[in-house]
Amino acid sequence: xxxxxxxxxxxxxxxxxxxxxxxxxxxxxxxxxxxxxxxxxxxxxxxxxxxxxxxxxxxxxxxxxxxxxxxxxxxxxxxxxxxxxxxxxxxxxxxxxxxxxxxxxxxxxxxxxxxxxxxxxxxxxxxxxxxxxxxxxxxxxxxxxxxxxxxxxxxxxxxxxxxxxxxxxxxxxxxxxxxxxxxxxxxxxxxxxxxxxxxxxxxxxxxxxxxxxxxxxxxxxxxxxxxxxxxxxxxxxxxxxxxxxxxxxxxxxxxxxxxxxxxxxxxxxxxxxxxxxxxxxxxxxxxxxxxxxxxxxxxxxxxxxxxxxxxxxxxxxxxxxxxxxxxxxxxxxxxxxxxxxxxxxxxxxxxxxxxxxxxxxxxxxxxxxxxxxxxxxxxxxxxxxxxxxxxxxxxxxxxxxxxxxxxxxxxxxxxxxxxxxxxxxxxxxxxxxxxxxxxxxxxxxxxxxxxxxxxxxxxxxxxxxxxxxxxxxxxxxxxxxxxxxxxxxxxxxxxxxxxxxxxxxxxxxxxxxxxxxxxxxxxxxxxxxxxxxxxxxxxxxxxxxxxxxxxxxxxxxxxxxxxxxxxxxxxxxxxxx
Amino acid sequence: xxxxxxxxxxxxxxxxxxxxxxxxxxxxxxxxxxxxxxxxxxxxxxxxxxxxxxxxxxxxxxxxxxxxxxxxxxxxxxxxxxxxxxxxxxxxxxxxxxxxxxxxxxxxxxxxxxxxxxxxxxxxxxxxxxxxxxxxxxxxxxxxxxxxxxxxxxxxxxxxxxxxxxxxxxxxxxxxxxxxxxxxxxxxxxxxxxxxxxxxxxxxxxxxxxxxxxxxxxxxxxxxxxxxxxxxxxxxxxxxxxxxxxxxxxxxxxxxxxxxxxxxxxxxxxxxxxxxxxxxx
Numbered sequence: 066x067x068x069x070x071x072x073x074x075x076x077x078x079x080x081x082x083x084x085x086x087x088x089x090x091x092x093x094x095x096x097x098x099x100x101x102x103x104x105x106x107x108x109x110x111x112x113x114x115x116x117x118x119x120x121x122x123x124x125x126x127x128x129x130x131x132x133x134x135x136x137x138x139x140x141x142x143x144x145x146x147x148x149x150x151x152x153x154x155x156x157x158x159x160x161x162x163x164x165x166x167x168x169x170x171x172x173x174x175x176x177x178x179x180x181x182x183x184x185x186x187x188x189x190x191x192x193x194x195x196x197x198x199x200x201x202x203x204x205x206x207x208x209x210x211x212x213x214x215x216x217x218x219x220x221x222x223x224x225x226x227x228x229x230x231x232x233x234x235x236x237x238x239x240x241x242x243x244x245x246x247x248x249x250x251x252x253x254x255x256x257x258x259x260x261x262x263x264x265x266x267x268x269x270x271x272x273x274x275x276x277x278x279x280x281x282x283x284x285x286x287x288x289x290x291x292x293x294x295x296x297x298x299x300x301x302x303x304x305x306x307x308x309x310x311x312x313x314x315x316x317x318x319x320x321x322x323x324x325x326x327x328x329x330x331x332x333x334x335x336x337x338x339x340x341x342x343x344x345x346x347x348x349x350x351x352x353x354x355x356x357x358x359x360x361x362x363x364x365x366x367x368x369x370x371x372x373x374x375x376x377x378x379x380x381x382x383x384x385x386x387x388x389x390x391x392x393x394x395x396x397x398x399x400x401x402x403x404x405x406x407x408x409x410x411x412x413x414x415x416x417x418x419x420x421x422x423x424x425x426x427x428x429x430x431x432x433x434x435x436x437x438x439x440x441x442x443x444x445x446x447x448x449x450x451x452x453x454x455x456x457x458x459x460x461x462x463x464x465x466x467x468x469x470x471x472x473x474x475x476x477x478x479x480x481x482x483x484x485x486x487x488x489x490x491x492x493x494x495x496x497x498x499x500x501x502x503x504x505x506x507x508x509x510x511x512x513x514x515x516x517x518x519x520x521x522x523x524x525x526x527x528x529x530x531x532x533x534x535x536x537x538x539x540x541x542x543x544x545x546x547x548x549x550x551x552x553x554x555x556x557x558x559x560x561x562x563x564x565x566x567x568x569x570x571x572x573x574x575x576x577x578x579x580x581x582x583x584x585x586x587x588x589x590x591x592x593x594x595x596x597x598x599x600x601x602x603x604x605x606x607x608x609x610x611x612x613x614x615x616x617x618x619x620x621x622x623x624x625x626x627x628x629x630x631x632x633x634x635x636x637x638x639x640x641x642x
Numbered sequence: 643x644x645x646x647x648x649x650x651x652x653x654x655x656x657x658x659x660x661x662x663x664x665x666x667x668x669x670x671x672x673x674x675x676x677x678x679x680x681x682x683x684x685x686x687x688x689x690x691x692x693x694x695x696x697x698x699x700x701x702x703x704x705x706x707x708x709x710x711x712x713x714x715x716x717x718x719x720x721x722x723x724x725x726x727x728x729x730x731x732x733x734x735x736x737x738x739x740x741x742x743x744x745x746x747x748x749x750x751x752x753x754x755x756x757x758x759x760x761x762x763x764x765x766x767x768x769x770x771x772x773x774x775x776x777x778x779x780x781x782x783x784x785x786x787x788x789x790x791x792x793x794x795x796x797x798x799x800x801x802x803x804x805x806x807x808x809x810x811x812x813x814x815x816x817x818x819x820x821x822x823x824x825x826x827x828x829x830x831x832x833x834x835x836x837x838x839x840x841x842x843x844x845x846x847x848x849x850x851x852x853x854x855x856x857x858x859x860x861x862x863x864x865x866x867x868x869x870x871x872x873x874x875x876x877x878x879x880x881x882x883x884x885x886x887x888x889x890x891x892x893x894x895x896x897x898x899x900x901x902x903x904x905x906x907x908x909x910x911x912x913x914x915x916x917x918x919x920x921x922x923x
Contacts, residue, residue, distance in 0.1 A: 178713065181710060488779070488785065489780055493787075494894075495788075496708060499711075504711070520780050522785070606712075611712070617711055619720060622654070622720045623776075639650070640652030
């Protein structure tokens with residue numbers, strides 16, 4: 066068949082280098098330094114050589130005395146190597162205000178009443194002086210980057226609660242690899258040069274350099290793995306010595322891309338079967354069961370072959386495991402049944418793999434008999450489509466298959482506070498929008514539009530995601546997650562309007578808005594004359610006394626804020642369970 | 643952060659039955675009490691009047707509650723709505739007891755009764771609309787925001803104009819039919835009856851007529867005809883949304899306007915009965 070084609074160059078690994086300014090001179094300089102000097106060049110594949118990693122996955126950053134390198138609580142996808150100079154790690158949490166965040170306190174009753182008489186009718190009104198980030202943060206420009214610095218930081222830090230990192234030491238690697246919040250704030254103690262390595266490069270270096278790999282894995286095993294394992298449902302109740310032994314035998318794997326938002330947007334219009342096939346396969350039905358897989362971060366799609374395609378039957382998130390049923394079945398029956406279902410990475414996923422031998426030796430014998438998973442259905446029944454025993458998963462049974470499919474497709478499973486509207490009850494009265502507007506100085510923070518699945522609309526309001534990609538790359542730390550509530554908020558005063566968060570949000574739930582003064586005059590930058598913009602989004606009415614105004618304002622029980630990362634919540638609300 | 647009680651979708655019927663039973667029980671007790679008062683020689687119209695005034699004030703306060711959603715501890719709008727529905731329905735019974743189960747004699751009392759019943763009936767009609775229309779709206783392929791409908795209609799009309807009149811190879815038959823019939827449908831508001839009882843009848847007739855023109859069109863020209871039919875369907879969907887969403891907004895406007903009249907007349911009624919009764923008994 067003669068079909069017309071469009072010829073393009075196939076996208077390559079390093080089409081978009083981390084820093085286009087990195088040249089041969091910088092790479093030569095890095096190659097002369099430890100640890101790169103000692104690395105064996107032949108350990109790297111010709112397709113991904115060490116020089117290539119340094120050129121494309123790294124950038125050289127210069128920090129002045131007092132510059133904040135990373136903040137506690139930020140999400141990041143890169144690690145830092147000290148090339149020269151010194152940084153200080155604050156082992157004690159610093160005040161939120163110092164880091165550019167704001168601690169949100171609910172309004173008092175009086176303030177709640179007073180806001181009803183807010184006279185302004187202009188959109189996005191701010192006090193011009195307070196809207197200037199310089200009023201609350203000390204910032205300076207370093208090439209195209211904005212650096213926040215602390216003046217006289219020595220008086221702020223407790224000398225007994227700091228650690229000093231000098232040339233050759235690495236930091237930030239755990240949160241870069243595990244996609245978890247930074248655990249400490251790091252500040253440059255003198256003019257310092259750091260090599261920032263994005264996670265793809267770090268992963269490559271770990272694969273090729275066993276010393277680095279062991280170092281990072283050891284750190285993780287020591288710091289968090291045992292706690293994670295002990296909290297995992299299928300391992301709960303095991304004695305500490307078993308957990309320690311399991312932790313020592315656990316292997317780390319990661320699938321997919323941390324920058325999944327870009328690929329998600331580009332492939333979202335493609336054919337559904339193609340999209341599923343583009344998701345990295347972690348386990349394939351029919352293959353040998355080589356271990357218990359536990360999800361450390363991200364989401365996985367559990368699917369089975371159905372006709373010529375794959376049918377999603379459930380999704381799993383952090384702390385959940387896959388494969389215990391097969392291993393337990395094989396141990397009890399002496400059969401050798403393979404994986405029954407496919408497991409695919411949705412976005413970026415971190416997996417912990419515990420080998421089948423370890424599960425059979427350490428986990429199953431100590432598991433109370435009532436906690437053993439049920440036997441797999443007999444082979445004949447698993448092929449019989451009419452048999453109720455054919456079903457291999459009960460967890461998402463309350464959701465229609467197509468509903469589940471689309472939830473995963475649209476990555477809505479990321480939402481911990483998604484706004485869902487039942488269109489069969491919604492009278493389109495817009496009371497929710499009005500309530501939101503009243504709670505935010507006459508500025509609604511969502512649009513009553515969004516993906517519709519069945520008769521439920523997943524509205525364009527911030528979902529306060531489990532994996533908040535919007536929080537990566539904010540230069541001033543203005544966007545952050547409230548530790549107590551998990552709500553993602555933006556500090557209006559320290560937002561510089563760069564738009565990084567809005568561009569990162571895959572759901573288009575962050576809006577950049579030009580601001581005005583109380584008289585309605587546009588506020589412009591004194592240098593460029595450009596309008597000053599701020600990032601805005603739903604803050605779940607964190608300052609209001611009664612919680613999300615949208616949900617409280619809906620008279621028809623049509624709107625709910627709901628955690629979709631656990632399907633049970635949705636099943637309960639829909640009433641399917 | 644406060645967590646509102648969440649009722650599974652499939653359990654609304656249980657809430658409905660429970661609320662109806664509670665409302666019916668309370669009404670029965672109140673009516674029995676009023677009957678007993680009358681039997682003992684007291685005027686039950688005093689307590690029933692005060693009860694009715696309280697109910698009307700509470701029901702009217704729902705609109706106020708909707709405007710102050712940011713205040714806590716006032717309950718969710720959904721809870722108020724439930725109370726509004728069942729107390730509103732109960733008010734018919736209290737009203738009947740207040741007027742001694744007969745039509746009032748005086749002109750002013752008749753007017754007050756008419757306004758009361760109009761408010762109540764508009765409420766029941768609104769309840770019907772809010773329970774039935776959302777499903778009908780969802781059945782339409784596209785979901786649109788009310789305020790965006792005029793702009794979308796404008797773009798549709800523009801697309802049709804471009805398709806037929808600015809086509810480099812215009813078809814005379816289609817263009818003439820467009821000018822004579824379709825342009826009016828796409829560019830002008832629908833008949834007043836459509837706003838009250840929206841239906842797809844006219845759209846279907848128009849589509850049949852366009853389809854009927856196919857026999858005079860070359861195969862390539864039928865694509866234009868198909869595109870025109872698609873635009874007509876989209877316009878009909880938008881009109882349907884406009885009419886139904888308009889109804890959902892209009893009934894509330896009428897309901898609230900009548901409520902203000904009821905509050906005014908009710909206050910006057912209270913003043914008059916106190917002025918001419920010789921005081922409370």
